[in-house]
Amino acid sequence: MYNRGQFPKTRLRRLRHNLLVRDLIRETILKTDDLIMPLFVRYGENLKKPIAAMPGCFQLTVDKLEDEINELVRLGIKNILLFGIPAHKDALGTDSYSDDGIIQTAIRALKKKHSDLLIITDVCFCEYTSHGHCGYITQHENKFDLANDPTLALLAKQAVSHVKAGADIVAPSGMLDGMVQAIREGLDNAGYETIPILSYSVKYASSMYGPFREATEGAPKFGDRRTYQMDFANANEAIRECALDIAEGADMLMVKPAHAYLDVIHRVKAQFPELPLGAYHTSGEYAMLKAAAGKGWLDERAATLEVLTAIRRAGADFIITYYAKEAAQWLSE
Numbered sequence: 001m002y003n004r005g006q007f008p009k010t011r012l013r014r015l016r017h018n019l020l021v022r023d024l025i026r027e028t029i030l031k032t033d034d035l036i037m038p039l040f041v042r043y044g045e046n047l048k049k050p051i052a053a054m055p056g057c058f059q060l061t062v063d064k065l066e067d068e069i070n071e072l073v074r075l076g077i078k079n080i081l082l083f084g085i086p087a088h089k090d091a092l093g094t095d096s097y098s099d100d101g102i103i104q105t106a107i108r109a110l111k112k113k114h115s116d117l118l119i120i121t122d123v124c125f126c127e128y129t130s131h132g133h134c135g136y137i138t139q140h141e142n143k144f145d146l147a148n149d150p151t152l153a154l155l156a157k158q159a160v161s162h163v164k165a166g167a168d169i170v171a172p173s174g175m176l177d178g179m180v181q182a183i184r185e186g187l188d189n190a191g192y193e194t195i196p197i198l199s200y201s202v203k204y205a206s207s208m209y210g211p212f213r214e215a216t217e218g219a220p221k222f223g224d225r226r227t228y229q230m231d232f233a234n235a236n237e238a239i240r241e242c243a244l245d246i247a248e249g250a251d252m253l254m255v256k257p258a259h260a261y262l263d264v265i266h267r268v269k270a271q272f273p274e275l276p277l278g279a280y281h282t283s284g285e286y287a288m289l290k291a292a293a294g295k296g297w298l299d300e301r302a303a304t305l306e307v308l309t310a311i312r313r314a315g316a317d318f319i320i321t322y323y324a325k326e327a328a329q330w331l332s333e
């Protein structure tokens with residue numbers, strides 16, 4: 001098709017000269033509808049606590065969270081991903097599945113006022129456990145391990161309690177084997193067969209979550225997450241993770257992080273085009289842009305819209321990003 005000698009008959013610049021033509025033929029359009037804003041809710045009252053490594057992001061008490069939601073709705077953002085920071089962390093992360101837990105309380109408050117808000121909850125234990133790992137911990141001699149199967153029932157319990165409080169979608173992020181199946185069974189048995197699961201199917205053990213761990217006070221107290229999150233050197237394995245999640249009943253897939261993993265996003269979309277795919281533009285990716293912009297080294301608006309559009313172009317249908325609010329503002333101008 002592309003024979004030599006087509007120039008000067010074929011000139012690709014012809015389609016670039018006129019702004020209106022460029023608008024007409026643009027392949028990827030970033031929309032506010034595609035964005036999900038992550039938010040951190042904490043106990044207490046009248047508190048908006050800045051997160052140092054994430055300028056513009058805060059831990060919010062429920063009353064302050066309501067103010068923030070009003071602002072988001074005003075900007076046209078309808079989708080949020082909620083994370084809870086409990087008053088007390090313990091070995092089992094009991095606050096995470098308590099009907100009076102921080103996240104359940106927040107969801108009930110939001111649902112009272114906003115029927116038009118899509119509330120997605122992160123289903124995991126690391127924000128709630130004293131040791132900071134994503135589930136039940138066992139010890140063999142001097143070795144600690146995340147106990148996979150004993151954690152599954154607790155994950156299901158947590159997901160059910162989120163939905164009971166009013167969550168619209170649950171998003172398990174722990175990278176445990178069998179988590180999607182356990183949560184699907186838990187939801188179905190509780191009568192919530194219409195609630196979708198957005199699985200963090202392909203989640204890498206990444207340094208890009210550094211600022212998030214400050215935000216949720218959830219860094220592991222010992223060890224790291226490499227026995228459950230994926231090795232960032234692997235991409236074939238991503239396909240196996242997705243295939244398993246689909247078999248277990250996942251309704252939507254996710255790749256995380258996003259910016260350095262566009263190849264993975266592209267492969268997952270090519271392999272499973274029939275499933276909606278999300279990408280998580282993580283705290284570290286946000287922090288890098290904020291830092292460079294803060295120094296005046298990057299044009300924040302241009303660089304951010306470029307990165308977010310590239311994530312969509314790679315194959316993500318929607319993006320979880322701390323830039324959702326600013327992007328919505330920019331897209332409306």
Ligand code: PBG
Nearest residue numbers: 124126173208209212282283284
């Ligand atoms: C909880 C969870 C994490 C993130 C989302 N859910 C932290 C982790 O796995 O260590 C990271 C989000 C971000 O960095 O923005 N499992």
Ligand code: ZN
Nearest residue numbers: 124125126134
């Ligand atoms: Zn976790």
